[in-house]
Amino acid sequence: MGLLTKKDQALILDPLADNNPITIQVLGICSALAITAELKASIVMGISVLFVLGVGNVVISLIRNIIPSKIRIIVQLVVVATLVIIVDQVLKAFAYELSKTLAVFVGLIITNCIIMGRFEAFALGNGPWKSFLDGIGNSLGYAVILIIVGFFRELLGSGTLLGFQVLGDPVAKTGLYALGYENNGFMVLSPMALIVVGIIIWVQRSRNKDLIED
Amino acid sequence: MGMKQSLHNLKEKYKGKKMAPAFNAFHTFLYTPNETTHSGSHVRAADDLKRTMNTVIMALVPVLLFGIFNAGYQHFHAIAEAQGTAQAFSWDLFLTWDNFWTGAIKVLPLLIVSYGVGLGVEFLFAVIKGHEVEEGYLVTGMLVPLIVPIDIPLWMLAVAVVFGVVIGKEVFGGTGMNILNPALTIRAFLFFAYPTWMTGDKVWVHGAVERAGTPDAISGETVLGYLAQNKDVGSIYSWMDYFIGNIPGSVGETSAMLILLGGLFLIFSKIGSWRIMLSGVLGTIAMGLIFNGVVDAGWITESSKFYGLMSFSWWQHLLVGGIAFGIVYMATDPVTAAQTNKGKWIYGFLIGFISIMIRVFNPAFPEGVFLAILLMNVFAPTIDHYVVQGNVKKRMKRLKNIAKAPEKKEVNVETV
Numbered sequence: 107m108g109l110l111t112k113k114d115q116a117l118i119l120d121p122l123a124d125n126n127p128i129t130i131q132v133l134g135i136c137s138a139l140a141i142t143a144e145l146k147a148s149i150v151m152g153i154s155v156l157f158v159l160g161v162g163n164v165v166i167s168l169i170r171n172i173i174p175s176k177i178r179i180i181v182q183l184v185v186v187a188t189l190v191i192i193v194d195q196v197l198k199a200f201a202y203e204l205s206k207t208l209a210v211f212v213g214l215i216i217t218n219c220i221i222m223g224r225f226e227a228f229a230l231g232n233g234p235w236k237s238f239l240d241g242i243g244n245s246l247g248y249a250v251i252l253i254i255v256g257f258f259r260e261l262l263g264s265g266t267l268l269g270f271q272v273l274g275d276p277v278a279k280t281g282l283y284a285l286g287y288e289n290n291g292f293m294v295l296s297p298m299a300l301i302v303v304g305i306i307i308w309v310q311r312s313r314n315k316d317l318i319e320d
Numbered sequence: 321m322g323m324k325q326s327l328h329n330l331k332e333k334y335k336g337k338k339m340a341p342a343f344n345a346f347h348t349f350l351y352t353p354n355e356t357t358h359s360g361s362h363v364r365a366a367d368d369l370k371r372t373m374n375t376v377i378m379a380l381v382p383v384l385l386f387g388i389f390n391a392g393y394q395h396f397h398a399i400a401e402a403q404g405t406a407q408a409f410s411w412d413l414f415l416t417w418d419n420f421w422t423g424a425i426k427v428l429p430l431l432i433v434s435y436g437v438g439l440g441v442e443f444l445f446a447v448i449k450g451h452e453v454e455e456g457y458l459v460t461g462m463l464v465p466l467i468v469p470i471d472i473p474l475w476m477l478a479v480a481v482v483f484g485v486v487i488g489k490e491v492f493g494g495t496g497m498n499i500l501n502p503a504l505t506i507r508a509f510l511f512f513a514y515p516t517w518m519t520g521d522k523v524w525v526h527g528a529v530e531r532a533g534t535p536d537a538i539s540g541e542t543v544l545g546y547l548a549q550n551k552d553v554g555s556i557y558s559w560m561d562y563f564i565g566n567i568p569g570s571v572g573e574t575s576a577m578l579i580l581l582g583g584l585f586l587i588f589s590k591i592g593s594w595r596i597m598l599s600g601v602l603g604t605i606a607m608g609l610i611f612n613g614v615v616d617a618g619w620i621t622e623s624s625k626f627y628g629l630m631s632f633s634w635w636q637h638l639l640v641g642g643i644a645f646g647i648v649y650m651a652t653d654p655v656t657a658a659q660t661n662k663g664k665w666i667y668g669f670l671i672g673f674i675s676i677m678i679r680v681f682n683p684a685f686p687e688g689v690f691l692a693i694l695l696m697n698v699f700a701p702t703i704d705h706y707v708v709q710g711n712v713k714k715r716m717k718r719l720k721n722i723a724k725a726p727e728k729k730e731v732n733v734e735t736v
Contacts, residue, residue: 286473287475288473288476288514288516288517290479290513290514291512291513291515292509292512292513301487304491
């Protein structure tokens with residue numbers, strides 16, 4: 107990574123592990139619970155947030171010196187809303203089925219705490235390049251957790267991955283289903299997403315004791 | 321060298337090592353150790369956690385035995401019914417070796433899986449954490465086979481037990497720290513994960529699932545199932561059947577008679593709280609009376625989908641389904657129930673009240689007892705908090721009154 111200095115690398119890599127927005131800062135839980143029943147939806151959601159946060163951070167950072175601090179939240183909202191509408195329209199145009207699955211949660215990216223959090227905490231005080239890296243890093247950290255949760259929920263809940271029946275056909279009873287295996291209906295329900303996120307947090311903190319708060 | 325001595329030697333040998341808790345647990349489970357305490361003052365009594373747990377298990381043994389007989393009886397009875405040769409219930413037909421063996425080969429594997437997997441997880445966590453093995457699973461392991469349908473696949477039970485013990489108990493810090501009753505967590509997991517094996521008119525009688533769709537098909541519908549479909553259940557069963565328990569249902573939940581005996585045993589051995597049991601019964605009756613009153617007042621018609629369950633008489637609600645089992649063995653779990661005496665009344669009452677409400681109103685949950693108890697488990701600390709706060713307020717008020725009237729010399733301070 108000749109392009110990036112050590113500090114820049116940290117901006118991208120930290121949120122992936124020890125400063126993860128979902129498991130450490132516990133932000134953006136709402137969408138992590140709602141749309142992770144399928145791996146595909148998780149990936150698309152991750153990419154959408156990557157776009158919104160990456161571009162949004164740069165925009166906010168560019169205009170950070172001309173935003174009056176009293177109305178900065180409204181300005182931030184306008185920026186996020188614009189980007190979210192772009193994402194929503196693109197999804198509707200090119201992936202209509204998927205946009206129906208994600209439904210209101212694309213619109214709700216606006217309220218995703220990670221985005222406003224990064225605008226407030228980082229983009230308002232740093233240059234565009236750093237803000238861009240920070241946005242990419244945090245949204246990747248978000249996407250990683252979404253993809254892990256989505257992977258387990260789709261695999262155990264529906265027996266598929268990205269729509270492919272990797273465990274066999276539950277109706278024709280092939281593969282694992284021939285042995286009496288059945289899909290776990292609980293995995294498809296949102297409470298199980300919370301428990302899966304909880305298990306990820308548990309594993310992460312028992313590997314790195316520094317993360318445990320009292 | 322006896323077993324006791326060799327366990328003691330093993331314990332000494334592994335002292336301070338990772339496996340120490342495992343040997344320690346076996347030793348104290350089977351015997352009273354010879355070691356004496358070395359410092360401080362101690363209460364020397366036999367009723368430690370293991371004895372408490374064993375008392376509950378003793379109260380459960382009759383229920384388990386009945387469940388085994390009933391599993392066999394229901395199986396043969398349903399077959400006879402399908403062939404048109406069914407006879408009325410009699411103890412001669414019920415207490416037969418055929419019934420016992422048929423039931424035992426279905427129920428004992430459930431028991432073995434429940435204990436094997438559950439204690440395995442407990443030992444694993446004890447070794448990882450370096451703690452002593454906790455006894456909490458002894459009762460849970462006995463309860464689990466009693467609250468599941470007879471034909472549940474064993475691997476599902478194993479998965480659910482791992483989930484229930486790890487997520488329901490160990491993540492909170494083990495026995496005594498759990499918010500939710502682990503046995504009910506296991507049932508809730510099974511219910512939501514594998515609903516086709518936990519609900520419907522097939523799963524409650526052994527053999528009904530595999531015979532479904534064949535000429536030998538048999539029915540496994542429960543009383544509540546019939547009622548939910550507005551069928552006349554009085555022509556099939558009498559209240560005596562509910563009381564004795566020769567009806568389809570989860571393995572151990574059917575016999576109100578033996579559960580009543582177990583409940584009395586728990587009350588007289590002072591292990592289970594009579595306040596929770598009594599208020600649970602009162603809550604059930606209250607809700608049952610409300611529904612009966614609605615029917616009597618003519619507010620709903622016979623075509624209503626709630627008519628069957630709402631017109632079911634209030635006292636019979638106590639005899640069918642899992643309400644009796646839930647109130648006696650689940651609601652009284654000392655860890656997850658309310659701790660204050662007043663709190664126990666509220667806690668128990670709401671369990672009975674909400675159970676019947678879910679039972680009647682939610683067709684997706686023909687038996688809502690486990691949901692009601694889990695819900696109240698969550699609220700138990702809140703109830704306790706307000707009871708304690710109320711007590712504090714009352715005492716503060718009394719203190720104020722005393723301060724206002726200094727001329728009165730003697731004050732009787734009651735303990736509340």
